[in-house]
Structure formats: structure tokens, C-alpha cells
Amino acid sequence: MIARVTLELAVGREFDYAVPPELAGQIELGTRVEVPLGRRKALGLVTGVAEASGQTHLRPILRVVGGPALVTPVVLRLARWIAEYYCCPPELALRSVLPEAVRRPEAGWRQRLQVRMLPAQGPFPKLTSRQKEVWHVIEERRSLPLTELLELTGATISTVRRLEDRGLVEIVPQIEERDPYGREQILPSQPLPLNEAQARALAAIQQALDNPEPGNETGPEAGGREPAGSSGLPRTFLLHGVTGSGKTEVYLQAIAAALARDRGAIVLVPEIALTPQTVERFKARFSTGPLRTLVAVLHSHLSAGERHDEWHKIRQGRARIVIGARSAIFAPVQRLGLIIVDEEHEPTYKQEEAPRYHARDVAVVRGQMERAVVVLGSATPSLESYWNARRGKYTLLVLPERVDQRKMPRVRVVDMRQATRAERGVPVFSPQLREAILQRLEKREQVILFLNRRGYATALQCPRCGYVARCPNCSVALTYHRAIAQLLCHICGERQPAPSTCPTETCRDPAIRYAGLGTQRIEEALQRQFPRARVQRMDSDTLKRKEDYRRILGEFRAGRIDILVGTQMIAKGLHFPNVTLVGIVHADLALHQPDFRAAERTFQLLTQVAGRAGRGEVEGEVIVQSFTPYHPAIQYARRHDFEGFYEEEMQYRAQLDYPPYSRVALLTLRGRNEDKVKFVAEHVRRELEQRLSGWSDLKMSGPAPAPLERARTYYRYHLMLRTRRMLPLSRELGAWLTGAALPEDVLLTVDVDPVTLL
Secondary structure: OEEEEEEOOOOOOEEEEEOOHHHOOOOOOOOEEEEEEOOEEEEEEEEEEEOOOOOOOOOEOOEEEOOOOOOOHHHHHHHHHHHHHOOOOHHHHHHHHOOHHHHOOOOOOOEEEEEEEOOOOOOOOOOOHHHHHHHHHHHHHOEEEHHHHHHHHOOOHHHHHHHHHOOOEEEEEEEOOOOOOOOOOOOOOOOOOOOHHHHHHHHHHHHHHHOOOOOOOOOOOOOOOOOOOOOOOOOEEEEEEOOOOOHHHHHHHHHHHHHHOOOEEEEEOOOHHHHHHHHHHHHHHHOOOOOOOEEEEEOOOOOHHHHHHHHHHHHOOOEEEEEEOHHHHHOOOOOEEEEEEEOOOOHHHEOOOOOOOEHHHHHHHHHHHHOOEEEEEEOOOOHHHHHHHHOOOOEEEEEOOOHHHOOOOEEEEEEHHHHHHHHOOOOOOOHHHHHHHHHHHHOOOEEEEEOOOOOOEOEEEOOOOOOEOEOOOOOOEOEEEHHHOEEEOOOOOOEEEOOOOOOOOOOOOOOOEEEOOOHHHHHHHHHHHOOOOOEEEEOOOOOOOOOHHHHHHHHHHOOOOOEEEEOHHHOOOOOOOOEEEEEEOOOOOOOOOOOOOHHHHHHHHHHHHHOOOOOOOOOOEEEEEEOOOOOHHHHHHHOOOHHHHHHHHHHHHHHHOOOOOOEEEEEEEEEOOHHHHHHHHHHHHHHHHHHOOOOOOOEEEEEEEEEEEEEOOEEEEEEEEEEOOHHHHHHHHHHHHHHOOOOOOOEEEEEEOOOOOO
16 A cells, blocks of 8 residues: 655655555545655655555655544645645645644643542541541542642642542543633523525525535636536525624524534634634524534634644534634534635635635635535625626625614715815814714714724824835835834834934934824824723734733723724624714725725725624714715715625726736745846746747736835735636646746745735
């Protein structure tokens, strides 16, 4: 028997090894093994099994690592597809599907010593008063951790050992699972009544669960790309529901339907910050009753031990529901029946380093491979997903109204050009927003203020000589953080002390000033203008520990915070009935970026933030401050008109042949010598033009400097390829990359289906 092994080392191919007789029953697809490699040893994964090999004198596998197969055959297939489609080495794809906490040879369960009471054997022995005291605690509890017993009684371990010697107790190691939410008090919840639109959506999903027959999708990814070669493809649903329309309740009842059919479920959320609230809802629903199951959580903020234990709960079949960020799509759920991708439009589902997969698209592929139903949910779907629904590749389910007939919030757009003229400078708050905040505070209602930029000011400028403090490593201005009196680069982390005068030798003007807004400045302005209001800022600067997010939102929910200021982490998924006003301080931030998705992102963000208002009994109000108030993205968001925005934006995409009318592969070359990077980029274009000369619909743009021309000391050039047939192009690019000869000091990355062009 021969095993084909993909090593964890970056070598880009499989190696054949002989399976020794003593390991014959332990080797299967997905088994982790240790093998000889030259004069050293290496870890790898069995990715193929054969009876014979074309090689001779095969060396034997040394040992099995970690017991039974860790990667299921379907997830192994998924990793192969990711490697091919996203142009990355197979070992990188395999590393993504198996967390490091599980891969490590020393990874294991945590064990603690447990003291257990034993049945009485013969006459009760004579004990000292100290031993009796300890014995009474054990007798009452029957079993408890040794450390807890010692804390309760103040005894030493020798006292407990003497009780063990007398046959009264046993001290045994016991696995203690590290549950990141184990201390939470969860109150069980019951299914809520559904309105007509929710009931229709649930019925369609249940029907697909009952009848996993082929749908009419033509491909696994968001753009209707090429099939993955699997048969029996079920439906993928796009659940388009306005904010507050009850999508989560549809998810919960759909999962209940999957569990009732003995199928498991994966729920993806776009932000780690959203996970605690989601976990609470799902644990409350499935902590009791006939469908009771463990709910596992997978995301990068878990400790290595927590991630190990959560992953194995899933692999053992004890946790039938998995909630997590993008990497949770690889969870080894047994009999997977349902995959839910909440807020499917979010760019955080795209991984920024290799393998640069998009978890939403991978979810669709895995659903097809496992005959599972996939539900993509959003109030503002990506144009690619909505395009697929319009063309019949996905089934569109619509929730057009908020639950309980609650009204959508009233949105007012304030022209900040007029406010600037009236106040002879750019104010933080327009008169309209100031008055609205005051009214809500007087009524003891809550306010959310949104600005997607942290720090105090976005630039340090000298009005006399024009100096701007810039990062020495990146082509961006440094951001001023007042609390620490430093200038920071949010790309590379560069830190500089904030100067009190202009640093230019010939100037030294003390009138140097800070321009632009950040969340710190918003917080300061609120404290100055509303001194009695309880203000809390929430951005990556204030969330230092993993429990900070839950603590702040808990205080906000309890009414101990009046105004919550934050970045995009407060823009989606949060439900606070007492929030009646949302202020969007600067709506234009993302609108003028050199990216064809700028308008789409702005529309989505404004709509999502606005949706936090008016989710209780009081009608909500949203005030949008903008310097381009008549831009279509802002006006359509003001009217909650997704269809109108979609129709107008698609005309622009069609004219320029941008996605979803085509697919994009973005090649980025980077190095520390700008001229050399440009030269190599031009060479790459010539090579690809020659190799792809017969490609009928290929469009190649560039090379050109990237919008972010320099990052972390590297100059960057872009080459963009557009086609309607991405999988064949990925194969061509992968084959070319294998033999491409590039200078060692110029790096090339390929990003298939990028979500940003910066």
C-alpha cells in the first residue's frame, strides 16, 4: 500500500511513501503522518492512497500523528479546489482547512486531577479531624476538581492522598474542555412566530433540505463560474431581507429543520466581534429540547487550547452547529446539511494572504460537494450574488418588511458644504445632528454615531509651508492619536511622537494643525458639547482584550451608555431597541477611492448603519452628513432602495465590463526598487500576452502603480486580467507560476476575485 503525502513544507507537490504493515489499518485520506525527508523528518497529510507507485525504493511512513483522520474527504477535495482556483500551493490550502492548534504534534486535551468518592468497602476507617473535614466536602459533592477541593478546605494534597490510601476516594486525571463561552448564563428561547414572508422563505429552505436534487446553478462561485465536477447540486438561496426583517429567526428555524433531519449546520458571520451575540442566540435556542446540541465556535480570537477543543467537539459529532468567521467554513461537521453566510456582502469574508479564498464562494462550493443547502443572507447583497439570483443561478427569497410592521428609519441627508460655510470651518456635528442628539438624550433614548476612521485626526499639516506628516514606509499620511500623543500608520504600524512645531528646518511654525476626523475626536467633541451624556468609543484602539467587546455592548444594552461612537464594527448585526438615532458623521470616506466597488461599499455601509435605528417601538431617525449629498449611493441609501441602486450601478459595470459581467485576477508585483518592480511587471505582461494569445475574451490592464503605491517599504504595481472563464485562467496562471523565473527581490501575488483594488 502506498500513501501520497502533501508535506507542510512549501514544496508544491505530493510524495509517495510506503505504508508499513503495523500502520496499514491507520492510514486513510486525511491522516496526519510523520515521514522521512532527506536526513530530517517532516509532517504531512495523506492526500491519496494507491496500491502502487511509479517510484522505486520508497521510504516508509514513520508514525501517525494525532490519531484518526483529521480532514474529511470532502474538505480535502475542497482544499484541492481552493489550490487550483486561487492559484496557491496545495500545502497552503491544506494548512487553511486544518487549524494550527490541531496540526501541532503536541496539541491535546487539557487534563485536571479529579477527586471522586468511592463506594464504601468494609468498616469506615478512623480519620483525623482534618481528614474528616475534607471527607465531608467530598461526600457532599461526590466528585470535584482537586484544585477546587484544596481551595475550599485549605488542606494539602497529602491529606487527600491519605484518604485515597484508605480507599475512600480516587484521584484520576479527567479531560477538562476549554469552552470560550462556558461561563455564560444562557436562558433557553423558543421559536418566534413568523410573518408571511419569513414563512415562505423557511418553507423553501425546508423543501430543499428534504429534496437535495440538482438545482440550476452552473458553477460553484458567486459569478456562476465553472462547475466543480460534483453531481447532485442543491439550491443556493439568497435571502434578501431589509434590516430588522427577522433573518436570524429564519436561520434558527432552518437549522432546527436541518437538525430534525439529522444534518449539521455551519453559520458564518463577517466579524469576530459579532460572534458572541450570535452564539448567545443560537445556544439559547438549542441548549434544551429534542434538538439539543453543542454549539461550537471557531475564530482567531480563541486561545490555541479553546480552538483545539472546539474543533474536536465538531469532529467527534458532539457539536452539530458551528458558528465562526471565514475559516469556520472548513469545520469538519458530520452530515453537513445547511450552510448560512450572514451579511454575505462583507469584504471580511475574503482572506488577504494566500490562499486568498472568499468564504462565501467556498461555502457555495462545499454546499455542492456535500449536497447541503446554502443560504446567503443580507440586507444589501453583493452585486455578484444579486446578479446570480436575477439570472436564476440562486433562488431569491425576499423579506421586504421589518418584523411587527415596524417602520424603516427616516433618513435625512445634511449637505456639509452649507454647514461649513455657515460655521466658517468644517464642524464635527451639523446643527441638525446636534439638535437631534440633544432631543434623544432628553427622552432617555440611545444614539449611535458612526465614523469609519479611528484616531483623532487623519493628518498633521503645516498651514505655512504645506508640510504633511507621512509614513516613511507607506504612501499614506500618518494618523494622529491624541491619547498617546503619537502619529501612527494604520498600514505598517510606524509610530512617531507628535511634534509641537513644524518639523521642516526652514519653517518650525508652531501653528501646525491636525486635519480630518477620527473617532477619538468625535468622542472628545461629544464630551465637550454634551457633558452629562455617558459616551463610549468602540474601535480597535479601545478593544484590547477579547472580552471588551461583549462588556461594552452589555453596558449599552443595559442602558448605562447613552452614546456609542464607533467604526464599522458597530455597523451591522446589532439589535438595540432603545437606539432611536444614528448619525453618520462623514458618509463620503469610501466613496472616492480608486476602486470600482466604492459606490457599492458606501451604499451597503450606509444602509447597514442606518438599520441600527428604530428597532424598538419608537420610530428611528438617521442623519447622514455628506459633502456629496446627491451621489446616487447616498440618495438610494436614503430611500432604502436597493433595487434602484442595483439597476444604476449595473449600467456602469456593464459599460466597463467589470464584475459581475467579468471575473478579475489581480497580479501584484512588489519590491524595494521601484524601477525594478516596474521592469519586472512589464516583463510579466509580455510573457502572459504570449502565453494567453489565443484567449478570446481576455482583457489585460496595466502594469500601473497600485493606488496604495508603497506599503511596508515595498513599491507595488498592478496587472489586472478580466475574463468570463476564471477557472481555466486560474489553471493557466498556476501552470505559468510553477515555471516563472522572477528576481528574488521582486514578489508576485495572484488574487482571484479581489474585493479591493488598493
